Amino acid sequence: MKTVIIIAGPTASGKTALAIKLAQLFGTSVISADSRQCYREISIGTAKPTPEELSAVPHYFIDSHSIREEVNAGIYEQLALQYAAEIFQKNDVAIMCGGTGLYIRAFCEGIDDMPAIPPGIREMLNARYEEHGLSWLQEQLRQRDPQFYATAETQNPQRLIRALEVLEATGQSITTFRTAVKAQRDFRIIKIGLTPSKEKLHENIHKRVDLMMAAGLVEEVKSVLPYRQHNALRTVGYQEIFDYLDGKLSLEQAVEDIKTHTRQYAKRQLTWFRKDKEYQWFDPTETMIETIIADIL
CATH class of the missing domain: 3.40.50.300 (P-loop containing nucleotide triphosphate hydrolases)
Known part of the structure; x- marks a missing residue:
């Protein structure tokens, strides 16, 4: 095999x-x-x-x-x-x-399959992250997507930015796109x-x-x-x-x-x-x- x-x-x-x-x-x-x-x-x-x-x-x-x-x-x-x-x-x-x-x-x-993200959203979030740091990403997701935040790798900025991208682009939590x-x-x-x-x-x-x-x-x-x-x-x-x-x-x-x-x-x-x-x-x-x-x- x-x-x-x-x-x-x-x-x-x-x-x-x-x-x-x-x-x-x-x-x-x-x-x-x-x-x-x-x-x-x-x-x-x-x-x-x-x-x-x-x-x-x-x-x-x-x-x-x-x-x-x-x-x-x-x-x-x-x-x-x-x-x-x-x-x-x-x-x-x-x-x-x-x-x-x-x-x-x-x-x-x-x-x-995740939704396509318009480039402008990624650029905006990257700029905010540069300006405000990891704590800003954490607080945004804690308030706006508590379901994702509860199980997220909260020290990983890539994962947090990805979740915010999906939220900005679709208005839905990244967890909605996970079928398991x-x-x-x-x-x-x-x-x-x-x-x-x-x-x-x-x-x-x-x-x-x-x-x-x-x-x-x-x-x-x-x-x-x-x-x-x-x-x-x-x-x-x-x-x-x-x-x-x-x-x-x-x-x-x-x-x-x-x-x-x-x-x-x-x-x-x-x-x-x-x-x-x-x-x-x-x-x-x-x-x-x-x-x-x-x-x-």
């Missing part, structure tokens, strides 16, 4: 290394499930696999789009299903690897979650941020300044450097903020994935790949 093995977990938990080992073992390819690594213009702040890792096994959805293009969970679902079908022509197993929980859920279960009907896939899905100890994860995160800075993160952020309103850049690692370039933070404080916000993001990722009881969890620092294989197959 055709099988997709999903490797998920928080940022800096060792997903890429395991995915490549599994892909080599099965002689197959890796489909990225990261909402930012698909953009060619941003590599350092997205922690893309290294050129050596990318050449070790074929990868899909890495450097596949320009930052000028909009990619969302609905688009990802269609693309990832196409990638899997292509891999299945020659292999029985495909590997999916990433930390964007919404993309993985869209691939596994499908995602509801799971799509049926004609392949088996195995979900593996990686969770190193809290201490090890934080150590990995701090080390990664220092390496990003040494690799030229500030220069990369400068190169995408014209696109700073893009959702892909409204995330950890870019927002803090924008603040530094705007003179709001010292570089030292920006780096500390990236580390803090990345730790918080990793915690939110774990919370998301742990809600899905289909995941089997492993500590990547202690688990040999043979043990994982024995457990999942």
